[in-house]
Amino acid sequence: MNLADLNKVALAMVTPGKGVLAADESSGTIKKRFDAISVESTEETRRDYREMLFRSQEAMSKYVSGVILYDETIWQNAKDDTPLVKLIEQSGAIPGIKVDEGTQGLPGCPGELITAGLDKLAERLKKYYERGARFAKWRAVIDIGQNIPSMTAIHVNAHALARYAALCQQAQIVPIVEPEVLMDGDHDIDRCFEVTQRVLNKTFQELRVQRVALEGMILKPNMAIAGKKSAKPSPVEEVAEKTIRLLKSCVPAAVPGIAFLSGGQSDEDATAHLNAMNRIGGLPWRLTFSYGRALQAAPQKAWSGKAENVAAGQRAFTHRARMNALASKGEWEAGLEKKVA
Ligand code: 13P
Secondary structure, eight states: OOHHHHHHHHHHHTOTTOEEEEOOOOHHHHHHHHHHTTOOOOHHHHHHHHHHHHTOHHIIIIIEEEEEEOHHHHTOBOTTSOBHHHHHHHHTOEEEEEOOOOEEEOTTSTTOEEEOOOTTHHHHHHHHHHHTOOEEEEEEEEOOBTTBSOHHHHHHHHHHHHHHHHHHHHTTOEEEEEEEEOOOSSOOHHHHHHHHHHHHHHHHHHHHHTTOOGGGOEEOOOOSOOOTTOSSOOOHHHHHHHHHHHHHHHSOTTSOEEEEOOTTOOHHHHHHHHHHHHHHOOOSSEEEEEESHHHHHHHHHHHTTOGGGHHHHHHHHHHHHHHHHHHTTTOOOGGGOOOOO
16 A cells, blocks of 8 residues: 555545536436436446536536545546546546445334445455546445434444455555435434444544544545434534534544535535635644535436436536535535535
């Protein structure tokens, strides 16, 4: 492992004014997104859609530091036969790969999940590196509900995240460590704070035990935020202030950067929250986005599977990428959110 090189890639992923595009939806998830815009999900439509994003020259070269790909996509070629990975590299962004294989029920813990994908991971990472991937992602899922999460679920998910991260670094790939506490429930922001704190503390404990070099990783956490069904939604300033307090209490300064997931927040909320946190300033790590839905909902709608809408889809993507890029520097204003054609 060359830690200096891992650190260089990690820092590039969180370049101020840039962030990560999470385009790593599994075939099942992208089908759900396509269903919502009445587009059939085939290998070709998935390719066309992602090619549209990766050929958004302005967004990719100015606002996107890296792209997380799904296994199918990393091996796909564009219509003109250029590998999609090459399109990303040519734009100046770094290709990355989702390497987890989704979640399964956790035995003995009803309603809780464990992420699969450690078997043969070392071999898979080697192939992804040869194809151009310089970072990877693994998502652990923790749900908040009555009597959950259990200590067991927190522990085994943290253990798997650290196993994955250590294997990535051995393969000269920067791990994005993503312990996602879901915002699906009716819990308030303080419950989210308390659960996320336990999850992050356990995750960093496991990372230390398994000798993961913190300088060569990126953390991808949820924000401290009330559940979607909560009767008490949190104002932007409260989300920002509590998320910063939470992260300061758990995330060592050796971690180069934190790239948030959007987790079901509206496009504008995800931007406003990131912006408000960066306005607080004085942080030991860089804070940016690694959004999936909050970057892609608008372009998906504008595109709607039609070749004649590609330019509109690219404009919508560029707009959201630019808004979040500004937020990564604390320079976003609500007034910039004028409608894009
Ligand atoms: P969302 O921003 O849609 O939550 O997706 C980010 C991601 O990569 C989840 O694993």
